[in-house]
Amino acid sequence: xxxxxxxxxxxxxxxxxxxxxxxxxxxxxxxxxxxxxxxxxxxxxxxxxxxxxxxxxxxxxxxxxxxxxxxxxxxxxxxxxxxxxxxxxxxxxxxxxxxxxxxxxxxxxxxxxxxxxxxxxxxxxxxxxxxxxxxxxxxxxxxxxxxxxxxxxxxxxxxxxxxxxxxxxxxxxxxxxxxxxxxxxxxxxxxxxxxxxxxxxxxxxxxxxxxxxxxxxxxxxxxxxxxxxxxxxxxxxxxxxxxxxxxxxxxxxxxxxxxxxxxxxxxxxxxxxxxxxxxxxxxxxxxxxxxxxxxxxxxxxxxxxxxxxxxxxxxxxxxxxxxxxxxxxxxxxxxxxxxxxxxxxxxxxxxxxxxxxxxxxxxxxxxxxxxxxxxxxxxxxxxxxxxxxxxxxxxxxxxxxxxxxxxxxxxxxxxxxxxxxxxxxxxxxxxxxxxxxxxxxxxxxxxxxxxxxxxxxxxxxxxxxxxxxxxxxxxxxxxxxxxxxxxxxxxxxxxxxxxxxxxxxxxxxxxxxxxxxxxxxxxxxxxxxxxxxxxxxxxxxxxxxxxxxxxxxxxxxxxxxxxxxxxxxxxxxxxxxxxxxxxxxxxxxxxxxxxxxxxxxxxxxxxxxxxxxxxxxxxxxxxxxxxxxxxxxxxxxxxxxxxxxxxxxxxxxxxxxxxxxxxxxxxxxxxxxxxxxxxxxxxxxxxxxxxxxxxxxxxxxxxxxxxxxxxxxxxxxxxxxxxxxxxxxxxxxxxxxxxxxxxxxxxxxxxxxxxxxxxxxxxxxxxxxxxxxxxxxxxxxxxxxxxxxxxxxxxxxxxxxxxxxxxxxxxxxxxxxxxxxxxxxxxxxx
Amino acid sequence: xxxxxxxxxxxxxxxxxxxxxxxxxxxxxxxxxxxxxxxxxxxxxxxxxxxxxxxxxxxxxxxxxxxxxxxxxxxxxxxxxxxxxxxxxxxxxxxxxxxxxxxxxxxxxxxxxxxxxxxxxxxxxx
Numbered sequence: 003x004x005x006x007x008x009x010x011x012x013x014x015x016x017x018x019x020x021x022x023x024x025x026x027x028x029x030x031x032x033x034x035x036x037x038x039x040x041x042x043x044x045x046x047x048x049x050x051x052x053x054x055x056x057x058x059x060x061x062x063x064x065x066x067x068x069x070x071x072x073x074x075x076x077x078x079x080x081x082x083x084x085x086x087x088x089x090x091x092x093x094x095x096x097x098x099x100x101x102x103x104x105x106x107x108x109x110x111x112x113x114x115x116x117x118x119x120x121x122x123x124x125x126x127x128x129x130x131x132x133x134x135x136x137x138x139x140x141x142x143x144x145x146x147x148x149x150x151x152x153x154x155x156x157x158x159x160x161x162x163x164x165x166x167x168x169x170x171x172x173x174x175x176x177x178x179x180x181x182x183x184x185x186x187x188x189x190x191x192x193x194x195x196x197x198x199x200x201x202x203x204x205x206x207x208x209x210x211x212x213x214x215x216x217x218x219x220x221x222x223x224x225x226x227x228x229x230x231x232x233x234x235x236x237x238x239x240x241x242x243x244x245x246x247x248x249x250x251x252x253x254x255x256x257x258x259x260x261x262x263x264x265x266x267x268x269x270x271x272x273x274x275x276x277x278x279x280x281x282x283x284x285x286x287x288x289x290x291x292x293x294x295x296x297x298x299x300x301x302x303x304x305x306x307x308x309x310x311x312x313x314x315x316x317x318x319x320x321x322x323x324x325x326x327x328x329x330x331x332x333x334x335x336x337x338x339x340x341x342x343x344x345x346x347x348x349x350x351x352x353x354x355x356x357x358x359x360x361x362x363x364x365x366x367x368x369x370x371x372x373x374x375x376x377x378x379x380x381x382x383x384x385x386x387x388x389x390x391x392x393x394x395x396x397x398x399x400x401x402x403x404x405x406x407x408x409x410x411x412x413x414x415x416x417x418x419x420x421x422x423x424x425x426x427x428x429x430x431x432x433x434x435x436x437x438x439x440x441x442x443x444x445x446x447x448x449x450x451x452x453x454x455x456x457x458x459x460x461x462x463x464x465x466x467x468x469x470x471x472x473x474x475x476x477x478x479x480x481x482x483x484x485x486x487x488x489x490x491x492x493x494x495x496x497x498x499x500x501x502x503x504x505x506x507x508x509x510x511x512x513x514x515x516x517x518x519x520x521x522x523x524x525x526x527x528x529x530x531x532x533x534x535x536x537x538x539x540x541x542x543x544x545x546x547x548x549x550x551x552x553x554x555x556x557x558x559x560x561x562x563x564x565x566x567x568x569x570x571x572x573x574x575x576x577x578x579x580x581x582x583x584x585x586x587x588x589x590x591x592x593x594x595x596x597x598x599x600x601x602x603x604x605x606x607x608x609x610x611x612x613x614x615x616x617x618x619x620x621x622x623x624x625x626x627x628x629x630x631x632x633x634x635x636x637x638x639x640x641x642x643x644x645x646x647x648x649x650x651x652x653x654x655x656x657x658x659x660x661x662x663x664x665x666x667x668x669x670x671x672x673x674x675x676x677x678x679x680x681x682x683x684x685x686x687x688x689x690x691x692x693x694x695x696x697x698x699x700x701x702x703x704x705x706x707x708x709x710x711x712x713x714x715x716x717x718x719x720x721x722x723x724x725x726x727x728x729x730x731x732x733x734x735x736x737x738x739x740x741x742x743x744x745x746x747x748x749x750x751x752x753x754x755x756x757x758x759x760x761x762x763x764x765x766x767x768x769x770x771x772x773x774x775x776x777x778x779x780x781x782x783x784x785x786x787x788x789x790x791x792x793x794x795x796x797x798x799x800x801x802x803x804x805x806x807x808x809x810x811x812x813x814x815x816x817x818x819x820x821x822x823x824x825x826x827x828x829x830x831x832x
Numbered sequence: 833x834x835x836x837x838x839x840x841x842x843x844x845x846x847x848x849x850x851x852x853x854x855x856x857x858x859x860x861x862x863x864x865x866x867x868x869x870x871x872x873x874x875x876x877x878x879x880x881x882x883x884x885x886x887x888x889x890x891x892x893x894x895x896x897x898x899x900x901x902x903x904x905x906x907x908x909x910x911x912x913x914x915x916x917x918x919x920x921x922x923x924x925x926x927x928x929x930x931x932x933x934x935x936x937x938x939x940x941x942x943x944x945x946x947x948x949x950x951x952x953x954x955x956x957x958x
Contacts, residue, residue, distance in 0.1 A: 013838065013841075013842050013846065016834065016835060016838030016839075016842075017835075017838065017839075017842070019834065019835050019838070020835055023835070070955060070956060070958065071956050073952075073955060073956075074952045074953065074954075074955040074956020074957070074958075075952065075956055076952065077948050077949075077951055077952025077955060077956075078948070078949055078952035078953055078956065079952075080948045080952065081944075081945045081946065081947070081948035081949030081950075081952060082945075082949065084937055084938075084941050084944055084945040084948065085941065085945040085946075085949075087934075087937075087938060087941070088839075088843070088938050088941035088942070088945065089839065091847075091850075091851070091854075091938055092839050092842055092843065092847065095846075095847070095850045096842075245854040245857050245858065246857065247857055247860065247861075250857060250858075250860075250861040253861070253865060255864060255865055255866075255867045255870075256865055256866060256867070257866065257867050257871070257916055264880050264881075264882070330864065338867075338870065372881060373881070374881065
C-alpha cells in the first residue's frame with residue numbers, strides 16, 4: 003500500500019524557514035524589547051500631543067525639533083512593531099499539525115517539530131535528501147541540544163554522528179517518509195512525529211546506528227527521548243498561540259459565584275481543591291477524570307468512591323477534575339461547580355459532643371445543597387465513618403438523604419486495604435456510591451506520567467534527568483520497591499536521586515537511580531563489576547575456604563548466583579531455591595552462613611527460621627501476620643526490612659501444611675500476600691531449606707559403597723517416597739542437594755578451620771597460634787559424633803583446646819608476641 | 833525571498849480567516865469571562881440565593897416580612913447582575929474596537945509597516 007502525498011509545499015515549512023534566519027527565541031526577545039520601546043514612545047507622543055494644546059507658543063517652537071524626532075521615532079518603531087506582530091501571527095498560526103499523506107481512508111498529519119526538521123534540513127518532500135543534514139540539525143538546534151541532554155550526551159558528542167561513516171549520504175525522500183509512516187501505523191497513530199523520523203533515520207543511516215551503539219544508547223531509548231522532547235516543545239508552541247480557545251479557556255469566569263449561594267459552615271470546615279500537580283501530570287489521568295465526570299454528571303446518586311493505594315493517583319484525579327471544571331472543559335452538568343475538600347480532622351477536633359457533631363454535619367450538607375454548585379470531596383471515608391462512630395454517630399445515616407439528591411455530588415476516597423476492611427460489606431456505601439478503582443498504570447503510561455512530572459521536578463530542583471534515568475526509575479520501582487503504588491514509587495526514586503545530587507544543577511543518569519535503590523534496599527541492581535564480579539567468578543573457591551567438601555552444593559548455589567547477577571534469571575522467582583538434605587552437622591547451615599557473609603554482605607543478611615516453631619495452626623500466622631490481632635508476620639516484616647537476603651528454613655519437614663502451601667507460591671512466583679492484603683516480594687532473596695529427611699538412607703548407601711552420584715539420586719528418590727514433602731513442593735526447587743557425611747580427611751580440614759578461627763581470636767591478643775594436623779586429628783577424635791556430625795567438634799575445641807590456652811595465658815606462660823604450638827604430649831593429654 | 837513570498841501568499845489566503853478567527857475568540861473569551869449567559873439565566877434569582885422561609889402556621893406579619901425580604905433580595909440581585917452585564921457588554925465593545933483595529937493593521941501590514949518605517953525615518957531627520 004502506498005502513501006499519497008497530499009501537499010508537496012506545506013505553508014508551515016515556509017513559515018518555519020524563518021528559524022534559519024533568526025531563531026524563535028531571539029525573535030521573541032527582540033519582539034519584547036521593540037514592543038516596550040514602541041509603547042513608551044507612543045505614550046510619550048500622545049502625552050506631548052495632549053500637552054501641546056496647553057503649552058505656550060514659544061515653548062512649542064523650542065521643542066518642535068524634539069517633537070519631530072519623537073514622532074518620527076514612534077512611527078519607525080510602529081513599523082517595526084507591526085512587522086513583528088504580523089510575522090509572529092503568521093508563524094504561530096502555522097504551529098499546527100499539517101495534513102500530509104493519505105493511505106486508503108486514513109489521513110496522516112505531520113507534527114510541528116517534524117515539519118521544523120524538514121524545513122531546517124531543506125528536505126524536499128519529493129526528491130532526495132542528505133542524511134548528514136539531519137545529523138547537523140541535531141547538533142545545532144535547540145531541539146537537538148535538549149534531545150542529547152536527555153540521553154546524557156552533549157552536542158559535541160553529536161559531531162561523531164555528523165562526521166560518521168555512511169554507506170550513502172543521499173536517500174530518496176519517499177523512502178524516508180514511508181519508513182516513518184510505517185512506524186506511525188505500528189503505533190496506531192496518525193501523526194508523524196520526530197520519533198518516527200528518528201526510526202526512519204535509524205533504518206537508513208548507519209552512522210546514527212554506530213553512534214548510538216558506541217555511546218551505549220539503546221535505539222528505543224533514543225526514540226522515546228525524541229517523543230518526550232517533542233512533547234515539551236509542542237507544549238511551548240501551543241502556549242504561544244495565546245489567542246486560541248484552548249489557551250483562553252485557562253482564564254476562569256470572574257463572576258460565576260453570583261449565580262450560587264453562600265456556604266458559611268461548609269467554608270469553615272473545608273478547602274477549595276487547588277491543583278498542586280503539573281497540568282500535564284493531570285492530563286496523564288484524562289481517561290479516569292472523564293470516567294469520574296460521567297458518574298458525577300448523572301441525575302441520580304451521582305457520587306463516586308475512588309479506591310486505590312496511596313500514590314496511585316486518586317488526588318491527581320480529583321485535582322484534574324477541579325482543573326477541567328475551572329477551565330470549562332468538563333461536562334456541561336458540572337460547569338461552574340466548586341470542588342471542595344472536607345477538613346475531616348478539623349471537624350472532629352472542633353465539635354464537642356454527638357449533638358454538636360451531627361448539627362455541624364447537617365449544616366455542611368445543607369449549605370452544599372442550598373449553594374447548588376458544590377462537589378464535596380471526603381478525603382478518607384473509612385476514617386470519617388470510624389471517627390463518627392467513636393462519637394456515637396452513624397454518619398452514613400445522617401448524610402444519606404443528601405447523597406441521593408441531584409444537586410450535590412460527593413467524591414469519597416479510600417485505600418484498598420481500608421475499603422476491604424470497612425466498606426466492602428457496607429450495603430449503604432454500595433448503594434450510595436459508584437466504586438471506581440484507580441489502577442496502577444502500565445509501564446508505558448507510567449513513563450508518560452513521569453515525563454510530565456519531571457517538568458515540575460526539574461523546575462524546582464534545577465536538575466536535568468536523562469530518559470534512561472526516567473525509564474530506570476520506572477523499572478526499579480516496579481521491581482524492587484514494594485511499598486506504595488505507581489507512579490508515586492517511581493517519583494520518589496527520582497526525587498531521591500535529586501536530593502542526593504544536592505543543590506547545584508546536575509545531570510541525573512540511570513546510575514544515580516540505581517544508587518538510590520541500592521541504598522534503600524541493599525539490592526544490587528547494576529550489573530556485577532569490579533570486586534563483586536571477581537567474587538562471583540571465584541565463588542566456589544571463596545566458599546571452600548570455610549566449607550569442606552560438599553562440592554555439588556557449593557557449585558549449585560554459586561551457579562544460581564552467577565545466573566541471577568548476569569541477568570539470566572527466569573521470571574520473578576527468587577534468586578535461588580535449594581533443598582539441602584543430609585545428616586546433621588555436615589555443613590548445611592554453615593554453607594548458608596558462609597554464603598550470607600561472603601555474598602550478601604554480612605551474617606545479619608541471613609534470616610533463619612526453625613520450622614519446628616511453625617508446626618501448629620498458628621504457624622502460618624506467625625509468618626504472614628494476623629489481620630484480627632493486627633500483628634505483622636515475621637517473614638513479611640523481615641523481607642520488607644531486608645529484601646536482599648538469604649532465608650534459611652531449618653527442619654522444613656516439620657512445618658505445617660498451611661506453611662508448605664505458602665511456600666508453593668513463594669518458590670514459584672517469588673511473592674506472597676500478608677494478612678493485611680499487601681504483597682511481599684521474595685524475588686531478591688535466596689531460599690535454602692534444610693532437612694534431615696533421607697539421612698538413614700544415606701548411611702545405608704555409604705555402607706553399600708555407593709558413589710556420590712548414586713547417593714544423590716537415590717536419596718532424593720527415598721525422600722520422595724517417604725512423603726516428608728509434597729511432590730509439588732519438591733518440583734519447585736532449583737536443586738535438591740544431598741550433603742554426605744564427612745570423611746576423616748574432611749573432618750580434619752573442618753577441625754583446622756575451627757582451630758584457625760581460634761587463632762584469629764588469639765591474634766587480637768597478639769598471640770600467634772599455629773594449629774597442626776595432629777591437633778586437628780585429635781579434635782576429630784574427641785569431638786566427632788556420627789549422630790551429631792561435626793558440630794560437637796566446636797564444643798571439643800572449647801572444652802579442651804581453649805582450656806589449655808586459657809590457663810597458659812592466665813599463668814603468664816603465654817604472653818603477647820609469643821607463638822604457640824601444641825606439642826605431641828599436650829595433644830595426647832587433651 | 834522564499835519566506836517573504838510565503839508570508840504574503842499566506843496572509844492573503846489562509847491568513848484572513850485566521851485573523852477573523854482570532855478576533856472572534858477574543859469575543860468568545862469575554863462573553864465567557866463575564867458569564868453573561870449565567871447572569872441572564874439567573875437574572876431574577878435572589879442574590880447569592882439568600883432568601884427567607886416562612887415559619888410554621890399562618891402569621892400575617894411573617895407572611896409579609898418574607899415577601900418583602902425575598903423581593904428585596906431579588907431586586908438587589910437584578911441590580912448587581914445588570915451592572916455586571918453592562919460591564920460585560922462594554923468589554924465586548926472595547927474588544928470589538930481594538931480587535932478590529934488589530935485586524936486592519938495586520939491585514940495591511942505588508943504595506944503599512946515599511947511605509948511607517950520609511951516615513952518615520954524621513955520625518956525624524958527632516
